[in-house]
Amino acid sequence: MALLEESFQKRAPVAGRFRRSMLLPLGSAVLVIVAWQVLCAMMRIPPILLPPPSAVWRVLQSNYAILLDEALPTATESVLSFVIASALGVALAVSLSFSAWMREALYPNIVMFQLIPKIALAPLFIVWLGVGEKTSTVVAVFIAFFPVVVSSATGLVSTKPETLQLCRSLAASEWQVFRMVRFPYAMPFIFAGMKVGATMTMIGVIVGEFITAQQGLGYIIMFAAGAGETATVLAAIVLLCVIGLALYVVVELAERAVRHWYGGQMPVGTVI
């Protein structure tokens, strides 16, 4: 992504770049919504199939109390499971980075787990934990955990060998090397993993609510879809998008803060 942004920046002067890079995407999004509205009205598409944006807005406006009530458990589950998955993932990655044995024994298995469709385990969590918030939270943790581990572990072992040799010749302790070199160098990787983890968390929470929950936006979506109230489905999706984007933006801001803390000297990481 960085490459693409770079080629963006070469292209236009600052003021024009801003106008172009902000206005064009926003304008086209607005255009799509207007076209959607006009098409719905002109073709007389039944609202069960595709309600116009104005109908979705009306649902948001008139039922916002109910929707926010259901959005609250979804938001808390998402934040909670994201925090747990990140903490566990980074902790495991750190312990992997300290022991070559553990790394060689566990890492390939973790990568394997990364590939398999873990979402399919969701029904098992119902058997183990019953129907409720706990299940969707644990499903989300389980799904979001793996990208964080894989990305963080990659970052922690990919410190430049020259830097490590310098540390060793300066007689730095293992802990000092970790605190001052390995960990800061791994930061971009850790955050890349956490960003993937944030989107995976949302998937886990929603699927958990689809199949188990008695509450939450996922439940509202299933319920409204079953009742043919497509406008309500879309309204709930709008709120889900807001929660998902907010979570992502928080991670992005945290990354900027950490980068600032470390003096902006962090190398650019790659998304796994």
Add this chain to the structure above:
Amino acid sequence: MSAESAPAPTVAPPAGALVLGPSLRGLRPMVLPVATAAAMLLFWQFAAALLRVPAVILPTPAEIGSELWQALPALIGNAMPTTRDTLAAFFAATILGVGLAVAIGYSPLLRDTLYPNLVVLQLVPKVALAPLFVIWLGIGSSSRVAFAGFVSFFPVVIAAGVGFAGTDPAVLRLCRSLTASDWRCFVLVRFPFALPAIFSGMKVAMTMAVIGVVIGEFISSQAGLGFYILNAGSRLNTAEVFAALVVLCVLGVALYGLVALAERAVRRVYSRH
């Protein structure tokens, strides 16, 4: 990794490596993870038997194995629709994704307009749209293919878009000064340069396609592994759930392996030029 660092005299070999002979040391990266996995399965077997964990909560690997053996014909029968839907969704997503990325690569206007929206769409939880696809396309396999294709489309566009944007400008300038046509430029330079990025997007897309099809089967299907898992779970037949999960994992890893193999084959073709 240890095989590469072993010859360097400054690096002390890890303690365990001394036990293994030099010929075995190369096998360590293979043997160690497999042994760990086997040890975990053994531990699971004995812990479940010793603690008398009820089979509903956690069946032993032996029970899962025998269930897998018994239900294998049914499982393979259910794996068929899942595989078919996944492949259809994956190919649709790849073709559309790479196509759109090519268009974005050629038109700066299109790129500035669409790319930020695509990135935002990549971030929002598209899984929530699954029930809408059922409303639009019914409970047949077309709704699952469309949904899985929709979910796996975004990683391909974004990765391929990055790949096309990352072509070395010096090489492109060389092409232009050699008066290569746009088409030749694309076939000989842009596309090969973007291939690693395209394949990394395709790998993500394959895992997303499996996830999309399974979620689709959770909410609407009458057949397929997702349906089988949900059905067995609601009958509290946990061993059967695990047996279906084993098949699904094999399927997921095999499909991912196919993409990885395709990448190697394509790379070999291009390295010959």
